[in-house]
Amino acid sequence: MSPMSSETRLERGEPGLSDADMIKAVPVRRPGRWIATVIVLLLLAILVQSFFTNPNFHWDIVFRYFLDGSVLVGLLHTIELTVISMIIGIIGGVILAVMRLSSNPILSSISWLYIWFFRGTPLLVQLLFWGFIGALYKTISIGIPFGGPQFVAFQTQDLISVFTAAILGLALNEAAYMAEIVRAGILSINEGQMRAAQSLGMSSGLAMRRIVLPQAMRVIIPPMGNETISMLKNTSLVSVIGFSDLLYASQLIYSRNYQTIPLLITASLWYLIVTSVLTIGQFYVERHFSRGSSRQLPPTPWQRIRRLLFTQHFVPPIPDATGAVATSAVAPGSVPTDDGGEPR
Amino acid sequence: MSVPMVRAEGVHKRYGRLDVLKGIDLEVRAGEVMCIIGPSGSGKSTFLYCINHLEKISAGRLSVDGELVGYREHKGRLYELRDREVMAKRRQIGMVFQHFNLFPHMTALGNVVEAPTRVAGVPKAKAVKRGMELLDRVGLADKYRSYPAQLSGGQQQRVAIARALAMDPKLMLFDEPTSALDPELVGDVLDVMRELAKSGMTMVVVTHEIGFAREVGDSLVFMDGGVVVESGQPREVLSNPQHQRTRAFLSKVL
Numbered sequence: 001m002s003p004m005s006s007e008t009r010l011e012r013g014e015p016g017l018s019d020a021d022m023i024k025a026v027p028v029r030r031p032g033r034w035i036a037t038v039i040v041l042l043l044l045a046i047l048v049q050s051f052f053t054n055p056n057f058h059w060d061i062v063f064r065y066f067l068d069g070s071v072l073v074g075l076l077h078t079i080e081l082t083v084i085s086m087i088i089g090i091i092g093g094v095i096l097a098v099m100r101l102s103s104n105p106i107l108s109s110i111s112w113l114y115i116w117f118f119r120g121t122p123l124l125v126q127l128l129f130w131g132f133i134g135a136l137y138k139t140i141s142i143g144i145p146f147g148g149p150q151f152v153a154f155q156t157q158d159l160i161s162v163f164t165a166a167i168l169g170l171a172l173n174e175a176a177y178m179a180e181i182v183r184a185g186i187l188s189i190n191e192g193q194m195r196a197a198q199s200l201g202m203s204s205g206l207a208m209r210r211i212v213l214p215q216a217m218r219v220i221i222p223p224m225g226n227e228t229i230s231m232l233k234n235t236s237l238v239s240v241i242g243f244s245d246l247l248y249a250s251q252l253i254y255s256r257n258y259q260t261i262p263l264l265i266t267a268s269l270w271y272l273i274v275t276s277v278l279t280i281g282q283f284y285v286e287r288h289f290s291r292g293s294s295r296q297l298p299p300t301p302w303q304r305i306r307r308l309l310f311t312q313h314f315v316p317p318i319p320d321a322t323g324a325v326a327t328s329a330v331a332p333g334s335v336p337t338d339d340g341g342e343p344r
Numbered sequence: 345m346s347v348p349m350v351r352a353e354g355v356h357k358r359y360g361r362l363d364v365l366k367g368i369d370l371e372v373r374a375g376e377v378m379c380i381i382g383p384s385g386s387g388k389s390t391f392l393y394c395i396n397h398l399e400k401i402s403a404g405r406l407s408v409d410g411e412l413v414g415y416r417e418h419k420g421r422l423y424e425l426r427d428r429e430v431m432a433k434r435r436q437i438g439m440v441f442q443h444f445n446l447f448p449h450m451t452a453l454g455n456v457v458e459a460p461t462r463v464a465g466v467p468k469a470k471a472v473k474r475g476m477e478l479l480d481r482v483g484l485a486d487k488y489r490s491y492p493a494q495l496s497g498g499q500q501q502r503v504a505i506a507r508a509l510a511m512d513p514k515l516m517l518f519d520e521p522t523s524a525l526d527p528e529l530v531g532d533v534l535d536v537m538r539e540l541a542k543s544g545m546t547m548v549v550v551t552h553e554i555g556f557a558r559e560v561g562d563s564l565v566f567m568d569g570g571v572v573v574e575s576g577q578p579r580e581v582l583s584n585p586q587h588q589r590t591r592a593f594l595s596k597v598l
Contacts (some may be wrong), residue, residue: 192441195398199398199437201431201435201463201511203428285556291449
């Protein structure tokens with residue numbers, strides 16, 4: 001950083017405060033922080049060292065099976081289950097949330113009942129239930145209800161495969177949780193938004209879709225990210241109905257070669273990798289829906305790197321009265337620039 | 345004698361056990377600017393919400409441009425209008441809110457073109473052209489890409505007026521449009537409203553700006569406790585109030 005005279009700054013229209021004017025005081029000493037830091041780093045070093053020296057980790061086996069065919073197929077199944085169940089869960093959650101907030105007492109009670117049931121029973125039980133649905137309803141038929149004629153009938157076992165049962169179990173359970181998340185999001189939006197939309201002649205459906213939900217997304221996305229990550233790991237429960245996911249594939253391998261710990265590590269590494277990808281995705285989705293909510297969007301990691309590399313004479317940001325950062329902020333009311341507040 | 349733009353006859357509004365409006369009678373002619381003043385809780389805003397059926401009236405008759413609000417009359421019976429019909433009528437009535445209620449996730453231009461494109465089915469390019477004209481009319485053409493959070497209160501309210509005008513309403517309702525603004529920003533919004541009044545728009549304005557009411561209003565209504573206490577020429581009512589309650593209110597705000 002090169003020192004700049006206050007004159008050149010003034011010419012550039014920056015606050016007229018030179019480095020020489022800045023207060024130079026001796027900072028308070030904080031020995032407690034230093035001691036705590038040393039202890040934590042020491043413990044961390046011991047832990048890391050054990051990873052490398054403890055032979056029971058069998059890192060060679062961990063990485064031998066890392067790209068093993070059956071592990072990868074299991075991983076694919078896990079991702080498939082997560083994506084499909086989340087999509088159905090989110091759609092179901094939105095429908096349930098809107099029903100719950102509807103003025104129709106029947107719709108809102110049914111939504112309440114659904115959420116009560118699916119949140120109130122263990123997911124494992126629900127999965128088992130869908131896995132053995134054939135024992136409960138032997139056939140599923142289309143026809144006139146209450147004893148009327150039946151047009152088509154299916155054996156339940158043929159209709160609901162293990163995969164379908166797994167999806168049903170995960171998605172229907174997820175919908176109940178998503179419903180509450182979406183409802184919280186909708187309730188967080190000021191009533192005035194709905195009124196303004198209606199005063200313009202919008203139907204409540206259109207207003208919900210165009211005005212309320214996009215704003216509610218800001219509140220909905222963080223817990224939804226949580227739910228997606230939970231779902232990724234909850235898919236491991238489907239092994240109870242015999243569907244082969246990532247964990248089940250690893251279990252099959254260690255039941256043959258007795259290398260339990262290394263294979264559990266292999267699976268965990270994959271779960272961590274997928275979770276990391278999801279976390280990055282969440283950052284960008286959150287950023288997309290925070291348009292207009294603050295004066296400046298958080299920079300993406302890529303923008304951060306670019307700024308570090310290409311702004312050589314970076315002056316420490318000086319907050320102005322509005323709390324925005326003077327050196328790079330969008331002046332209130334100005335047309336947003338590419339550095340942060342890009343529209344759409 | 346042409347049909348009045350708004351006609352209220354004995355309009356009542358009851359929330360639970362609370363009577364907010366207790367028989368409002370008034371008429372707004374086409375092209376007229378009516379200002380409604382009165383203490384808070386007197387039912388002024390509720391009456392505005394009744395006009396575009398955001399609130400249902402409990403008794404009486406309320407019509408806009410000769411058609412009942414929210415109902416259809418057939419052989420002496422009232423039938424509730426379908427949502428679709430209510431929406432179609434709301435499109436003809438613009439509303440400006442105390443707290444602006446701009447859509448924060450859309451730019452200024454996005455706010456203005458939203459209803460024309462999504463509700464009225466105007467082609468995007470045409471709506472954008474018209475939207476820019478309206479933003480120019482309220483003096484904010486250069487802010488078209490700004491989000492509401494990047495605008496001052498006065499600028500937001502002017503965008504809100506442009507948004508309401510984008511549906512080409514025949515009646516504009518203003519619910520205390522300047523009450524949430526810093527004093528130095530009030531003038532810009534009133535200027536826009538003054539220009540709008542001059543262009544012949546029919547306006548019902550709930551306001552605390554007595555100066556605006558005197559200068560721009562064609563008629564003034566003083567409401568208190570859910571009834572119209574006094575109404576008439578603004579100058580007349582303001583300089584020579586007939587009722588004690590009007591005098592008491594005016595002595596506090598003038």
